[in-house]
Amino acid sequence: MKCPFCNADDTSVIDSRDSDDGHKIRRRRRCQGCDKRFTTYESVELHLPEVVKHDGSRTEFDRNKLLTGFKRALHKRPVPTSYVDAAIDRIVQKLLSTGEREVSSRSIGESVMQELYRLDKVAYIRFASVYKSFQDTDDFRDAIQEAEKPSDD
Structure with a gap:
């Protein structure tokens, strides 16, 4: 990791901690060249599959589109937000676990229907x-x- 102050290549980690949300690692670093300290964050980079729509076009997976669909279906229904978030997390985890590079929008729609059911x-x-x-x-x-x-169930 290059130093943001002097651009030196030689930096060392002096402390590592999990972030508050548990999804990142916070690292305190010290530059061997200028002796200044700085913080970096390390997180996992996940690649969700591309969505293939019914017309054959492709688009990036968008978690917000799932959330919008859930919100529309659940409008004025007594379902806690935490349950919706957990349902979306299950759908995303299912997509990640397939290891596929593409997924049909129909497959995602079926998963949404299962969760709403x-x-x-x-x-x-x-x-x-x-x-x-x-x-x-x-x-x-x-x-x-x-x-x-x-x-x-």
């Missing part, structure tokens, strides 16, 4: 109505019957 049946039906492009009341009836089945 577990969180709130009304939100699940709201999301499904848009995601599956419900055309009439029979589609809603089928989704409600699906939601009323006993869960395997």
Whole structure:
């Protein structure tokens, strides 16, 4: 690591600690050249797969888009934010664990539906109505019957 003050290559770590959130390591360093001290942060760089949309176009995975979808489906529903964050974390972890470089938007949508099914049946039906492009009341009836089945959790 180069010194930000004198640009020397020779720096040493004098202290390392986990950051408050536990996702970074804070390192205090000292330059061997100018003897000044500075702080660096080290974190893991994760590469989420690219999302392949139904039209074949590709885009970067965006956690905020997931959050927006959850918020729309859960509008005025009694689901704590921490549950939503945990659901999104599970989806992201599932994507990371596949090791794939690409994932279909359909696969992500199915994962969102699974998580909403577990969180709130009304939100699940709201999301499904848009995601599956419900055309009439029979589609809603089928989704409600699906939601009323006993869960395997």
